[in-house]
Amino acid sequence: MDDRGTVVDTILRQLDALRSGASSPDAPGRSTTPMVDLVLPPAGITLTVNVRRTSMTDRADARRLPEPRPGDHPVLIAPFLSPAVRDELRRSGWSYSDATGNLLIQSSNPLVWIDRLGANRDPSPDPLSGPQRLRSLKGRSASEVIVRLLANGQVASVRELARQTEVGVATVSRVVEFLRDAGLVADVRSGKIVVSDKRRLALRWADDYSFTGTFKAKRYYSMLGDEIVLQRLRSAALPDYAITGVRAANDFIGQKNRVGLLPSTDLWLYVADLEHALTVLDLVPDPRGTILVAQADFLTSPESYRSGASELRSAQPWRVVGDLLSTSGRTAAVGDDLLRELLASGPTGMGV
Template structure:
């Protein structure tokens, strides 16, 4: 084994040494040579693995921290071709391994995950290690947002979908009542996934509303995000709904009923009659008392307690004598469901998107 390690950080050195030892164990008698990256290469180093008369050259990229997402991989790979390129990291998640495969890269991590492939000379070595990180990285600075499933994130996304833009993160915070730090983290995630226009520090502008809604509902769910519960009413559903008019709490109907009402106002007929009543309320206990509700996993009244119904936050849409959730909120609620219910959400989202133009 021949090593030249002048410029590498200590952690990176600790990754290279076990990797080389692993290669030597895979093929006893083979020789491994390593050289640090020079100025004429964009990789951290080059490794030569000599087995009998064959010699495999690998361009090596090293990350001392874990690589856990497809976005991590895309940032690492950039525009570099994957022919005989390999990533070394402390841990590489299954999703990141899959993305590296798609990019044509090989990989190795300290938990046993390994793929080395080459067409000339032909080499294919593959091994599975751990699927969960045994030693998660300690957070560095501000924690990045990895999901849009939370209630606060939903308020920010609905505002962006409704308005299409915002002057700044601080203004969006003022409009939604969500903290500036949380708003900034949501925007950072959206920018990282190219869901916002690049304005070079200017206003926040949605690139494509339908794409943003689809991405949001990969994480978000009306039932899961708000821990919605199913009920039946001792009064009967029709009388229970009438009691909403005398309620001392805020409420907003959503789901298929809300979508059909909005589509009807746009001159369209809803394709699916509502079979359930979905309601946002500001006070779940008060809703149970007023509507005489009893918990029932098969009940057709679904109640979600939330804090965004006041006009200072997301507000509601009033039609006739009923209050409905904002149309983009309803579209998200339906898109996060399955089957025909989701198709109603798609129709509503497409209608809203056309109206923006």
């Protein structure tokens, strides 16, 4: 459809009016306004418009939007939508429009495709919601960036790192900026990011990050016993999980034909769906329980875990290093031993 036609002009005028109303002084707060219907007569469809007063720049925010139901045609309009957000909206079936001219109206039934390109940078970033300098490395997104940097040692660019980790470009940029300021990564050859010292990076990360703090891991007790939990994990009853902690470290060391670093008394688990995991594994909350469970989004990436010698799926070894180093005592010592093992293994021993 030609975007010079009156249909597109009419749509833009109506969307601009909705956006202007949302940004008026009398409009509601920073949250989205109630949905309204915008009729597109030539195609015979109704666009359900969700208006935001603030820009959206993080891909993760776009993923939190509800999945369109069959027959729905949701449209997100905002002051600005970043390229990563627009890409996520396009893939999930959402249409969009922002004040810089970015526009996509998509429908498969009836077939409608209106696409117009605006700005790729926010011309008026909100100082309260826009990118700000990172103050620590405790966040989940920061952990995904750092694990990837530790595993690879270098990456071509911030944008490539964002693509590999599926973390927003703005967030990745802030993490890399923090690491640059600390002298932990360097830029060479037109933007390539290179880890200066993996050991220093892992230890600095562990100062802020923790398995229990960052991922809100909680303790549980198995009604059937820990061995039954392990059997159910081996049987693929719970497909999206990864073991971390001492058990994962021992599993990695075992594949090197070495004895485990420390007897494992606890089972640390990442799961994609916490409620489903508790049901499948028959777990109940218990502050003295031996099973720690945390919900994590990164399990969707096959590079975030590995198949271990015990037929159990383990987290990427560099993440296990961070999880252990962030503790104290003997478990932290296991993390340091695993760190030395990974450094000695070289590029082929990352376990990715």
